[in-house]
Amino acid sequence: MPNYKITVEYDGTNFVGWQQQANGVSVQSSLQDSVFKLSGEKVVVYGAGRTDAGVHAYGQVASFVISKKISTDVIRDGLNQHLRPLMISVLKAEEVDNDFHARFSAKKRWYVYKIINRRSPLTIDANRAWCVHKILDTKKMQNESASFLGKHDLNAFRSAHCQSKSSIRTIDDIIINIKNESIFIEVVAKSFLHSQVRIMVGTLVDIAKGNINTSILEIINSKNREVAGQTAPANGLYLKKIAY
Numbered sequence: 001m002p003n004y005k006i007t008v009e010y011d012g013t014n015f016v017g018w019q020q021q022a023n024g025v026s027v028q029s030s031l032q033d034s035v036f037k038l039s040g041e042k043v044v045v046y047g048a049g050r051t052d053a054g055v056h057a058y059g060q061v062a063s064f065v066i067s068k069k070i071s072t073d074v075i076r077d078g079l080n081q082h083l084r085p086l087m088i089s090v091l092k093a094e095e096v097d098n099d100f101h102a103r104f105s106a107k108k109r110w111y112v113y114k115i116i117n118r119r120s121p122l123t124i125d126a127n128r129a130w131c132v133h134k135i136l137d138t139k140k141m142q143n144e145s146a147s148f149l150g151k152h153d154l155n156a157f158r159s160a161h162c163q164s165k166s167s168i169r170t171i172d173d174i175i176i177n178i179k180n181e182s183i184f185i186e187v188v189a190k191s192f193l194h195s196q197v198r199i200m201v202g203t204l205v206d207i208a209k210g211n212i213n214t215s216i217l218e219i220i221n222s223k224n225r226e227v228a229g230q231t232a233p234a235n236g237l238y239l240k241k242i243a244y
Contacts, residue, residue, distance in 0.1 A: 002069050005096045006031075006079070008060040011087035013127045013235065017053045018060070027051070027088060031062060034082035038075070041066045048102045048242040049109055052195070054234030056128065058112075059091075059241035063102035069095075100244075108172065108190055110240040113201045113232060115183040129182075130201075130236035136208035138183060142176045144207055145185070147216040148200065149174060155223040157200055158193035159231065167193060167223075186240070195231055203229030 008031070016024035020032070031045045048061040070078075075093035083090070099105075114129040115136075116122060122131045148171045155167035173188040185204070187197050203219065206212040206229030212219075219227050 001065050001067050001098075003063060003065050003096050003098050003100055004072070004075055005061060005063045005094045005100060005102065006075070006090050007092040008057060008062055009089045009091055010057050010060065011128075012051060012053065012055045012057070014087065015053065017055070018047050018049065018051045024053075025086075027057075027060075028062075030083060030086050030088055031079070032064075034079045035064060035066070037082040038078040039066050039068060039070065041068075046102045048106045049239045051237075051239055052234050054127075055237045055239065056235075057239040059110075060239050061102045061106070061242045061244075063096070063100060065098075102242075105244050106190070106242050108188060108243040109192065110242075111187050111192070111197045112238045112240045113185040113187075113197060114236045114238065115185070115201075115205070116181055117183055118181045127235045130233050132205060132209075134209050136183070136205065137210075138176070138178050138208065141183075141185075141204045141208045144216045145174045145176055145204060147220065148187075152220050153223055154193060154196060154220065156219050156225050156228045157196050157203070158225070159195035159199070160225070162194035164193055169193060169196070198232040198234065198237060199225075199228055199230075201236070202232040205232065206230060 016026050018027045020026045020029040035043050043064045045062050045064045072093040076090050079090045116129045116131050117136050119133050151170040154169050171189050175186045177184045
């Protein structure tokens with residue numbers, strides 16, 4: 001049976017997250033409904049990253065298996081037709097080997113967090129960035145962020161709802177770019193703990209505000225969530241891309 005890989009973009013504002021839930025519309029359930037309308041088959045669409053409610057994606061990757069062979073152009077265009085008017089777009093569809101799995105075959109994930117640092121409230125970027133009104137010490141953010149690089153026990157940077165058995169993770173890269181009043185924090189790793197990037201960002205912001213005087217290295221070594229900073233809002237986070 002053909003196995004299809006799709007690259008998906010979405011605005012997460014009005015979704016309960018990627019994963020299908022009983023309490024609202026999810027990205028996963030929306031894609032599964034559109035596959036059913038296109039193919040007549042009920043399938044599970046597996047995603048590379050289980051983004052939370054309000055989190056967006058430029059390049060989420062998903063995969064599913066159906067019994068009939070359909071051209072990739074028809075997969076892409078047909079799914080998009082059935083997804084309207086939801087804020088989900090299938091950018092690309094490919095037929096892949098049977099052993100490909102969007103989640104378990106992933107080698108690396110890129111997340112980007114967008115902050116707008118200004119006094120005035122957001123309009124165009126409302127629900128798509130975190131507006132921080134107090135001027136941030138971005139140089140301090142950049143310097144402190146380097147302590148995340150490498151393999152660490154990041155128990156201080158995961159939510160109480162995290163179900164992962166181990167809190168040890170390896171951060172391959174973290175880059176903070178500043179363009180005028182916009183701050184982009186890109187974090188690269190094979191896998192992440194629940195809310196990890198948002199807690200990392202929230203902690204860096206608290207340090208840049210002067211609300212936390214403890215260093216990132218000291219917070220990591222504490223392994224204590226209470227020592228880290230706030231959890232940044234979901235609406236500033238984007239799943240950028242997945243590497244296989």
